[in-house]
Each structure stands twice: as C-alpha cells, then as structure tokens.
Amino acid sequence: MSEPTAAGVKAGLTARLGPAREREVVCANPTGLHRVAYTEWGDPDNPRVLVCVHGLTRSGRDFDRVAAALGDVYRVVCPDIAGRGRSDWLPDPNRYLVPQYVADMVTLIARLDVEQVDWFGTSMGGLIGMTLAGLPGSPVRKLLVNDIGPHIEPEALRRIGSYVGQSVPFATLDEGIAYAASLASTFGPLTADEWREINTPLIEQREDGTWAFRYDPAIAVPFNATTPEAGAAGEAALWRLFAAIEGPVLVVRGEQSDLLSRETVARMIECGRSVQSVEIPGVGHAPAFLDPEQIAVARRFFVEDASES
Incomplete structure (x- = not known):
C-alpha cells in the first residue's frame, strides 16, 4: 500500500470531517490584546473536545492526521500558540512563557463553551498541558504528553537553543521545508511528502x-x-503541578529522545496519580504522530480505554 500524500490526507480529512474551520479568539496580555488562531475539525456541536498543542516552533497543523483519526469521536481543536503560525506576535517578547500560554488556552476553552477537554501536547504543548491540568479546578480530563516532562535534559536545551529564534531566509519554499526537516530530523523516518505536509504551514x-x-x-x-x-x-513547580493532576496521564517517549529520559518517565509514573507510559521505537524528540501505529497509541488512550471503563 502506498503512503498517503499531503493532498490525500487533506482530501480524506475533508471527506470524513468536513472542511477545516479556521477561527481565532482574542486573548489578553499585560499590554493589550492578541489573537490566537486555531483550526477546528469535526462536529462543532460535539461537547467532547480534544485540544492538540504543538511544540516550540511548530504549528497546530502538525495534528491534521490525529484529527482525521479521532474526529469521529471528538471535536478536534488545534491552536497556533501566540507568536506562531496564524496567531499574533506578542508585543512584549518576555511574555513568551508558559503562564501566558496557559491563560490563552483558558480563554480558548471558554470560547469553545465546554466544561472539560482532553489534551494532546507535544513538547511545549505538553508543558502547557501539565501546567493547566495541575491547577485546581482544571478543565483537563485526560492528558497525553508527547516526549516532555517536568525535567528537560540540558543537552536538549542546548540543541534547541542553537537554532531557535534565528531568522533564516530561504530562496524557495522547498528550501525552507528541507531546512525545517533538518531541524526536526529526530521526529522519525518521515517521507518527503510527510515533511512537506507538516512543514509547509511553518513557512511563508x-x-x-x-x-x-x-x-x-x-x-x-x-x-x-x-x-x-x-x-x-x-522544574520544581512543574513537578508539584504534575503530582496534582487528577485525571489519567499518558507519557509518550521517543526511544532515542535526548529531551525526556527514561529516568524522568519513571519518576513521573511514581509521583503522578494515574500515569502510564509508552515508548515509541526508532524516533527521538518528538514522535510526529503521522504513522498509523503512533496514532493508534493516542486513540487507545483517549477513546478505547474510556469505552472499557
């Protein structure tokens, strides 16, 4: 069977869930207001919502295939965190921190008009999810954290710091897609079309x-x-918040991750209330969740485990 193309994925999404709805919500920061854009799939009246939040320099369109797989059960909402994608840039760069992102997501959830959400967070999106889920009265019911924990290995921080924030011009879109793929090579052995699928939204x-x-x-x-x-x-604050999370948590780790160690995963299981883990073979930071076997991990946690309980 041939691999699905980016065009095929989009066509399948539209046929199965209807066209994507590109929306935005106005959020507050200490010096004014900013727009947070999001893409929404599935029945807009479905009270069962899955919020999917991307990594540091990525976009909500990383989750198109997750939306295709879970949109029969969920209204899937994929925001572009402030400063990324279609969202506004913040006037004060010192606000590019998890507390601001959490406040933005609380505003987004209020806009969605639901009492609870499930959360799929990759890397930075997992940090935001852990923080929100650990707060008293949190709307997060179930949490999947993709290759992130309260402790981040220093080696990974140095690697990320070597490229984040560099304004690199590209002569062509293909050059930009290839460069973004080189930065994210640890996502796994993706095809050229898969890289095009998830990296095109990152470049303008x-x-x-x-x-x-x-x-x-x-x-x-x-x-x-x-x-x-x-x-x-x-880190100490994150460990306290993680220990306070009441709902089920699935920690996903890439087998070759330089960011989330097995020791940190073990500590998360020990200190959390209801934590399980899965390791994805052959990938590092972070599993891309384009592969059907990886997506099946998310579906089992969010959908099948719930149906068995």
Missing part, C-alpha cells in the same frame, strides 16, 4: 520574494534568558 513568503519561518524570532528571548536558578525553580 515575504514581500521581497524570499521565504521564512512564520514564528516570531523573539520567542527565543525568554528561552535564552533563563538562569539555572530560574530553571530549577520552574
């Missing part, structure tokens, strides 16, 4: 005809300004 053409990443380079400002003391305090 500028007025001078060149191409560039759509994210605000200033997202690197707080990332690079973090001191060891601040990092340690943030």
